[in-house]
Amino acid sequence: MGGNAIHLQRQLAEYSKSLYVEGFLDDQFKQLQQLQDESSPDFVFEVVNLFFEDSERLLNELTKTLSQPIVDFRKIDAHVHQLKGSSSSIGAQRVQRVCIAFRNYCEEQNNDACLRCLQLIRHEYSLVKRKLETMFQMEKQVLAAGGSIPMH
Amino acid sequence: MVMAASESQFHVLAVDDSLIDRKLIERLLKTSSYQVTTVDSGSKALEFLGLHEDDDRSNPNQPSISPNHNNQEVEVNLVITDYCMPGMTGYDLLKKIKESSSLRDIPVVIMSSENVPSRISRCLEEGAEEFFLKPVRLSDVNKLKPHMLKTKSKNSPQKPNEQDDQGSTEASSASATSSPETPSPVTEDTKECQSQPQQSQSPNNKNKRKGVEEGLSPDRTRSRYNNNGLTVVSN
Numbered sequence: 001m002g003g004n005a006i007h008l009q010r011q012l013a014e015y016s017k018s019l020y021v022e023g024f025l026d027d028q029f030k031q032l033q034q035l036q037d038e039s040s041p042d043f044v045f046e047v048v049n050l051f052f053e054d055s056e057r058l059l060n061e062l063t064k065t066l067s068q069p070i071v072d073f074r075k076i077d078a079h080v081h082q083l084k085g086s087s088s089s090i091g092a093q094r095v096q097r098v099c100i101a102f103r104n105y106c107e108e109q110n111n112d113a114c115l116r117c118l119q120l121i122r123h124e125y126s127l128v129k130r131k132l133e134t135m136f137q138m139e140k141q142v143l144a145a146g147g148s149i150p151m152h
Numbered sequence: 153m154v155m156a157a158s159e160s161q162f163h164v165l166a167v168d169d170s171l172i173d174r175k176l177i178e179r180l181l182k183t184s185s186y187q188v189t190t191v192d193s194g195s196k197a198l199e200f201l202g203l204h205e206d207d208d209r210s211n212p213n214q215p216s217i218s219p220n221h222n223n224q225e226v227e228v229n230l231v232i233t234d235y236c237m238p239g240m241t242g243y244d245l246l247k248k249i250k251e252s253s254s255l256r257d258i259p260v261v262i263m264s265s266e267n268v269p270s271r272i273s274r275c276l277e278e279g280a281e282e283f284f285l286k287p288v289r290l291s292d293v294n295k296l297k298p299h300m301l302k303t304k305s306k307n308s309p310q311k312p313n314e315q316d317d318q319g320s321t322e323a324s325s326a327s328a329t330s331s332p333e334t335p336s337p338v339t340e341d342t343k344e345c346q347s348q349p350q351q352s353q354s355p356n357n358k359n360k361r362k363g364v365e366e367g368l369s370p371d372r373t374r375s376r377y378n379n380n381g382l383t384v385v386s387n
Contacts, residue, residue, distance in 0.1 A: 028287050035179045035290075043179060050172045081236070085265050086172045089287045 005147030012138045013150065019135070024128050028091030048132055051090045055125050058083045062118050066111070076114060077106045083121070094124045162300050163187040163226075167197045167233035167245065168263070173286070177232065177263075180293045194233065194240030198248060201228060201255055228258055229300045234286075235264035235271065243275055250279045259299035263288055 019025045029044075036043040058079050065075050084099035098121045105113035139149050164186045166177045174190045181188045191197050231249065235242040242262050249255045262275045265286040272283045281299045284292045 031287070031289055032176075035176075035183055037183070039182075040179060043175075047172060047175050050175065054170075054172060081265075082170070085170060085286065088265060089170070089172050089176055091287075 002146060005142060005145035008138065008142045008145050009147045009150070012135070012142055015138060016135055019131055023093055024131050026091045026093040028088065030091070032090060045136060048090055048136075051086050051092065052129060054086050055083060055095075055129075059118070059122060059125065062121075066115060066118060071109075071111055071114075073106050073109050073114075077103055080106060092125075092128050095121060095128060098124055161187070162229045162297075163189070164296070165197060165200060165228045165231045166190045167192075167194060167231065167237070167242065169193060169234060169237040173234065173263075177288060180288060180290060181232075183290070184293050184296075186296075189228075194237060194242065194245035194248075197231065197233065197245055200226065201231075201249070201258075202226065203248065203252055203255065229303065230259045230261065230296055232261040232263060232284075232296070235262050235275070236266070243271075243278065246275060246278050246280055257303055259296075259303055261296065261299070 016025075032044045032047060061079050062076060062083075065072060065079065080099050080102045084096055084103070087093075087095040087099060098117055102114065102117035102121065105117060142149060164181050166174065166181065166188060168174045168177060168190070169192050171192075174192065178188050178190050189200065191200055231245070233242040233245050240248075242264070246260050246262065249258060249260055256279075259281045260279065261282040261284060262280045263284045263286050264271065267285055275283055282292075282295060
C-alpha cells in the first residue's frame with residue numbers, strides 16, 4: 001500500500017470520526033458498517049441511498065401537507081414517524097432528533113412550529129447527506145489508491 | 153460470528169413495511185446464518201405462512217383465517233414483525249398466528265421504534281416471545297435462537313401464556329445494553345398506528361396492564377422484554 005493510500009485512509013478515518021463527534025451519526029451507522037461484508041460489499045451505500053430517496057419523498061409530502069389550508073396533522077405525524085424511523089435505522093442522529101420535536105408540535109397542532117421543524121429537518125438532512133456523500137467519495141479514493149476501508 | 157452448520161436451516165420470516173428496515177433485518181439475520189424471507193405487510197406474511205384471510209362479510213360463519221394446505225412445505229421457524237404497519241399491525245399478525253392451530257407454535261417477535269409499555273405488555277400477553285426496540289441490533293438477533301430451538305424440538309407444546317399473565321405483573325423485565333438514544337416510554341399508544349382497532353379488554357386485563365406499566369422503570373436504557381419474567385443478560 002502506497003503512501004498516498006495511507007494518507008487518504010487517515011483522512012477518511014478523521015473525517016468519519018468528526019461525523020460522530022459532531023453528532024451527525026451515531027452508533028447505528030457503525031452497526032450498518034459491521035453488517036457489510038464480502039457477500040454484501042455495497043450494503044451501507046445501498047441502505048443510505050434508500051434513506052436519501054425515502055427522506056426526499058417524505059420531505060416533499062410534508063411540504064405539501066403543511067401548505068394545505070387545513071393541515072392534516074395525523075398525516076404529518078405519520079410522515080414524520082416514518083422519517084424518524086429511517087433516520088434512526090441509519091444512525092442519522094440529528095435528523096432523528098428534529099423528528100422527535102416535530103412530532104410533539106404536531107400533537108399540539110402547532111402549525112408555525114411544524115413549519116420551523118420542517119425547515120430544520122431539511123437543513124439537517126442536506127447536511128448529513130453531503131457529509132455521507134463526501135465520506136463515500138473518500139472511500140472510493142482510498143480504494144482507487146490501493147488502500148482498504150477499515151471495518152468498525 | 154461463528155455459527156453451527158445446523159443453524160443455517162432456520163428460516164425466519166421478517167415483516168416490515170419500511171424498505172430500509174427490511175434491508176437491515178434481512179442483513180442482520182443473514183449475517184447470523186439464517187435463511188430469510190422478507191415481506192412488506194402482515195397479510196403477505198399470512199399468505200406466505202399458508203393462511204389466507206377470508207372476507208368476513210362474504211363468509212360470516214367461518215373464522216377469518218383458514219389453513220391453506222397447499223402451502224405447507226414452507227417451514228418458518230420464527231416470525232419477526234414490525235409493530236406499526238398500515239393495514240394489519242404487527243399485533244394483529246401476532247394474534248392471527250396465535251389463533252391458528254397450525255401456526256401457533258411458531259415463535260413471534262415484535263419490533264417497534266416506540267417504547268410504549270402498554271404496547272409491549274399487550275404483545276407479550278398475546279404470546280410474543282420478545283419485543284425489540286428499533287433499530288434492531290446484532291445483540292438482539294442473537295436472542296432469537298433459543299426460541300427457535302424450543303420449537304424445533306417439538307416435544308413440548310408452547311407454554312401457555314396465560315400462565316405468565318396470572319403469575320404477576322412482572323412479565324416485562326428489562327435487561328440492557330445502554331443506549332441513550334432509546335426514547336423514553338410514551339404513555340399514549342394511539343398516534344402512529346391509526347389503523348389499529350380498539351381493544352376491548354376485560355377490566356382484569358386492564359389492571360394487569362396498568363401494573364406492568366407502573367412496574368417498568370422509565371430509565372433511558374435500551375430494554376428488551378420477554379415473557380418468561382426472567383431477566384436474560386447475554387449481550
